[in-house]
Amino acid sequence: MIRQRKLLLSALGVLLIVLLASFQYSRRIREYRSEHFLMDTLISIKVYGRNQEVLKKAVAEAFAEMRRIAELADGFPQPGTAAYGSSDVCRINAQAGKQPVMVDNDIMAMLELAKKYHHISLGAFDVTIGPLMELWGFGGEAPHVPDAHSIQAALARVGSDKLVLNGHERTAFLTKAGMKLDLGAMAKGYAAEKAIWILEKNGIEKALIDAGGNVRTLGRNVHEAPWKIGVKDPRKSAAVTAVLQLENASAVTSGDYYRYFEAGGKRYNHILDPRSGYPAVRTMSATVVTKDAGLADILSTVFFVLPPEKALETAGKMSGVEVFLVTADGRILHSSSLKGRIEVLPGDSYRYDQGR
Amino acid sequence: MTRADKFLLAGLVLFSLLSMAALYSRFSGGDDKLQSSKAVISVQGKILRTIDLTPGTRSSFTLQGRLGPSIVGVEGNRIRMLEAPCAGKVCVNQRWIENPGETIVCIPGEIMIRIEGTAPLDAVTR
Numbered sequence: 474m475i476r477q478r479k480l481l482l483s484a485l486g487v488l489l490i491v492l493l494a495s496f497q498y499s500r501r502i503r504e505y506r507s508e509h510f511l512m513d514t515l516i517s518i519k520v521y522g523r524n525q526e527v528l529k530k531a532v533a534e535a536f537a538e539m540r541r542i543a544e545l546a547d548g549f550p551q552p553g554t555a556a557y558g559s560s561d562v563c564r565i566n567a568q569a570g571k572q573p574v575m576v577d578n579d580i581m582a583m584l585e586l587a588k589k590y591h592h593i594s595l596g597a598f599d600v601t602i603g604p605l606m607e608l609w610g611f612g613g614e615a616p617h618v619p620d621a622h623s624i625q626a627a628l629a630r631v632g633s634d635k636l637v638l639n640g641h642e643r644t645a646f647l648t649k650a651g652m653k654l655d656l657g658a659m660a661k662g663y664a665a666e667k668a669i670w671i672l673e674k675n676g677i678e679k680a681l682i683d684a685g686g687n688v689r690t691l692g693r694n695v696h697e698a699p700w701k702i703g704v705k706d707p708r709k710s711a712a713v714t715a716v717l718q719l720e721n722a723s724a725v726t727s728g729d730y731y732r733y734f735e736a737g738g739k740r741y742n743h744i745l746d747p748r749s750g751y752p753a754v755r756t757m758s759a760t761v762v763t764k765d766a767g768l769a770d771i772l773s774t775v776f777f778v779l780p781p782e783k784a785l786e787t788a789g790k791m792s793g794v795e796v797f798l799v800t801a802d803g804r805i806l807h808s809s810s811l812k813g814r815i816e817v818l819p820g821d822s823y824r825y826d827q828g829r
Numbered sequence: 830m831t832r833a834d835k836f837l838l839a840g841l842v843l844f845s846l847l848s849m850a851a852l853y854s855r856f857s858g859g860d861d862k863l864q865s866s867k868a869v870i871s872v873q874g875k876i877l878r879t880i881d882l883t884p885g886t887r888s889s890f891t892l893q894g895r896l897g898p899s900i901v902g903v904e905g906n907r908i909r910m911l912e913a914p915c916a917g918k919v920c921v922n923q924r925w926i927e928n929p930g931e932t933i934v935c936i937p938g939e940i941m942i943r944i945e946g947t948a949p950l951d952a953v954t955r
Contacts, residue, residue: 476834477834487841487842487844488841494848508871508874510874681952686954687954688953700951701949701951702951702953703950703953704953705954710922711926711928713953716950725954726954728955
């Protein structure tokens, strides 16, 4: 009898171990990833957690939010289509010089941010750059160098001082006919930040959103270490010039290599200085590291357009903002506060003075 | 211990060993995949085909993107876009990819080619 009880007990013990093992297996951290073509780019969301259903639901909601913002902010749908009707930006543009337009909360928030950083950057960041972008043809298939006279004419229709916002009525108004908003320099980052907020609301603690190279990380990576984010080499296609260690932060880059054309042996990139009407040429790439992806997106354009030393100085005055620059003359510069979180790989192509 | 007890004990031990083997193989399944070289091609978010990247082989084929036909070239363990109907040709200009986690993305055609496996970096800002 005693023997039989022992046997039964040991049998139960073995069963318990097997059950525990399978339970552990089902509780281990898994990755769930999903990718969608959105906002003229590929957006990928990776999340980590124990419950596959929770992960799936969170990512679906995050994408739904990004799609909603993409539609509100899309400046290029054909008039008359459904996409045109659901775009606040198109409605504001259509009423330029006529009347204020009531807009969604998120568009209002974006435009308020845009005006704030237009002021801080002394005009280097301007969402009313639409007429200039259109003149250069960067949105379309045949970009070209416009004549100086047309650039002056387009510049007259650019300027965030002529964008009037009314927070109480939630309206936006471009006061001059022919003005055009272009949220291309901020919408992806803003949308990624909203998506992170949705993921967090769903209890997600680890995630990485890559919105066409605009990167936002949540928490630490699956090995409980900081995420390793490369900074693309502005000239070599598969290479990186630095590796950043990010924890709950964003890295967004503006570069001269993404959209550009060559004419008369000169390179013309798509990031225009809204004050001159010509492409900004002193920097090859500007990467901003800060928590908020929306802010990182805005500042990457600001620091690309500003002269490199001025960009470093401006970033230095902002708390929690760091910048990494590859200048047009091949120098690598970065905020000293990045030390310890950055590995610079200058190779033979760039000069890097570590003393800085 | 009776004969039946011994059978029961042997059966339980066997059962638990098999369960452990099953769990172990599921655990390590992911790592095994990293060793072999495969490219996954998806169009508009749906996986279209998976290509074995075998050294010493060479081929090309046409696939239908959102804009029309694109031609993909495979050579040994690397893969590239040879022709595309888009205006920018970013995907064609990117040339070969071969490392785990590397991707070629054609945004207007909504095509993605990705080498299976985990990249040493979590992402690249660009």
